[in-house]
Amino acid sequence: MRLENKSAIVTGAAGGIGAAISKLFAKEGASVVAADINAEGLDSIVTEITEAGGKAIAVPGDIASEAYNKELVEKAVSTYGKLDILINNAGILDNLTPLHDVEKDLWDRVMAINVTGPAFLSKEAVKVMKEQKSGSIVFVSSLAGVNGGRAGASYTASKHAVVGLARSIAWFYEPYDIRCNAVCPGGILTPLVTGLTPNDDGMKRYEPYLDTSPRFAEPEEVATAILFLASDEASYVSGVVMNVDKAWASY
Ligand SMILES: NC(=O)c1ccc[n+]([C@@H]2O[C@H](COP(=O)([O-])OP(=O)(O)OC[C@H]3O[C@@H](n4cnc5c(N)ncnc54)[C@H](O)[C@@H]3O)[C@@H](O)[C@H]2O)c1
Numbered sequence: 001m002r003l004e005n006k007s008a009i010v011t012g013a014a015g016g017i018g019a020a021i022s023k024l025f026a027k028e029g030a031s032v033v034a035a036d037i038n039a040e041g042l043d044s045i046v047t048e049i050t051e052a053g054g055k056a057i058a059v060p061g062d063i064a065s066e067a068y069n070k071e072l073v074e075k076a077v078s079t080y081g082k083l084d085i086l087i088n089n090a091g092i093l094d095n096l097t098p099l100h101d102v103e104k105d106l107w108d109r110v111m112a113i114n115v116t117g118p119a120f121l122s123k124e125a126v127k128v129m130k131e132q133k134s135g136s137i138v139f140v141s142s143l144a145g146v147n148g149g150r151a152g153a154s155y156t157a158s159k160h161a162v163v164g165l166a167r168s169i170a171w172f173y174e175p176y177d178i179r180c181n182a183v184c185p186g187g188i189l190t191p192l193v194t195g196l197t198p199n200d201d202g203m204k205r206y207e208p209y210l211d212t213s214p215r216f217a218e219p220e221e222v223a224t225a226i227l228f229l230a231s232d233e234a235s236y237v238s239g240v241v242m243n244v245d246k247a248w249a250s251y
Contacts, residue, residue: 001027001028001029002028002029002227002231002233003025003028003029003030003085003227003230003231004028004029005029006025006029006030006031006084006085006230006231007030007031007032007033007076007079007080007081007082007083007084007085008025008030008031008032008033008083008084008085008086008087008230009032009033009035009072009073009076009083009085009086009087009121009125010022010025010032010033010034010035010087010089011035011036011063011072011087011088011089011090011117011118011121012035012036012063012089012090012091012140013032013034013035013036013042013045013058013089014034014036014038014040014041014042014044014045015036015038015041015090015190015191015192016188016189016190016191016192016219017089017140017185017188017190017219017222017223018034018036018087018089018090019041019045019219020218020219020220020222020223021087021089021222021223021226021227022034022045022049022056023045023048023049023052023054023223024220024223024224024227025085025227025230026049026052026054026055026056027052027054028227028231030055030084030085031055031056031079031080032049032054032055032056032057033056033057033059033072033075033076033079033080034046034049034056034057034058034059035059035060035061035063035072035090036060036090037060037061037062037063037090038060039058039060042058042060043058045058046058057075057079059071059072059075062117063090063113063117063118063121064112064113064116064117065117066120069117069120069121069123069124070124072121072124073121073124073125073127073128076128077128082128082132083125083128083129083132083135084132084134084135084136085135085136085137085138085230086121086122086125086135086136086137086138087137087138087140087226087230088118088121088122088137088138088139088140088162089140090113090117090118091113091114091140091142091158091192092109092110092113092114092155092192093151093152093155093192093193093196094106094110094151094152094153094154094155095152095196095197095198095199095202096151096152096196096198096199096202096203096206097152097153097154097199097202098152098153098199098201098202098205099153100201101199101201101202102152102153102154106154107154110154110155110158111154111157111158111161114155114158114159114161114162115158115161115162115165118139118162118165119165122137122165122169122180125137126169126173126178129173129176129178130173130176130178133176133177134176134177134178135173135176135177135178135179136178136179136180136181136229136230136231136234137166137169137178137179137180137181138180138181138182138183138226138229138230139162139163139165139166139180139181139182139183140182140183140185140222140226141159141160141162141163141166141182141183141184141241142155142159142184142185143184143185143186143243143245143248143249144156144159144160145159145160145162145163145182145184145241146160146163146184146241146243146249147249149205149206149209152199152202159184162182163182163184163241166180166181166182166239166241167180167182167239167241170238170239171239174238179229179234179235179237179238180238180239181229181234181237181238181239181240181241181242182240182241182242183222183225183226183229183241183242183243183244184241184242184243184244184245184249185217185222185244185245186213186214186217186243186244186245186246186248186249187213187214187216187217187245187248188216188217188218188219188221188222189216189217189218189219190219193216212248212251213248214245214246214247214248215246217244217246221244222244225242225244229242
């Protein structure tokens with residue numbers, strides 16, 4: 001098994017990509033701390049994992065809360081004795097809203113959940129990983145983290161921000177053998193996409209380019225890429241921004 005004796009926090013674990021990561025990690029031997037604001041969804045994923053013989057606990061809460069960020073890392077260490085892996089996956093979309101329609105509330109919510117929460121959760125994780133002199137952090141960014149035309153203004157800015165954060169963590173903590181990488185998924189079939197109610201102007205601008213996108217991926221196709229980056233197989237891979245997009249960015 002590729003994550004034997006590893007403990008891992010996965011945020012957004014009740015949803016599409018996060019649920020797939022949590023199940024795959026548990027199958028590969030990891031002890032998982034499953035985190036999400038959706039407590040009910042989280043419970044059903046944890047039940048599924050434990051019934052299949054895997055190890056997982058549910059720790060529900062809002063990623064934008066600093067107290068919850070601290071609680072997650074404390075729970076990982078008190079339950080499993082250490083923290084090897086952090087997957088910053090929880091995130092929200094901005095309904096493709098172009099800047100002229102962005103209200104301050106939308107901007108603040110997207111930044112709090114997509115950037116500030118993951119940053120302060122990573123801060124807590126890094127403290128533990130520095131002591132251990134080992135660790136692997138993966139940010140789930142987006143093609144909107146490297147391209148301008150994949151979402152609205154707030155989401156695009158937020159996903160570019162975590163790419164920078166991943167590189168900063170990779171550089172600062174390399175002496176402690178903490179690796180940090182980002183993945184940039186293309187279009188993945190999850191509630192984030194299927195539940196989208198797009199902004200009118202955003203959709204008008206976006207629509208002609210939809211034909212350039214390849215087929216939607218299943219969440220598991222992103223989870224396998226993250227598994228590689230999280231595992232010791234990627235021991236010399238850090239500071240990398242990996243597209244998981246079936247060449248959509250190459251168009
Ligand atoms: N689906 C795509 O096409 C796609 C493409 C590129 C990047 N992404 C990124 O992948 C990640 C996972 O998205 P997904 O597609 O699985 O979406 P999803 O909506 O299925 O899952 C996101 C999860 O995050 C949780 N969440 C939302 N706000 C939260 C908060 N405040 N605190 C804690 N948890 C919260 C949700 O409850 C949900 O379970 C996101 O960061 C998203 O931006 C998705």
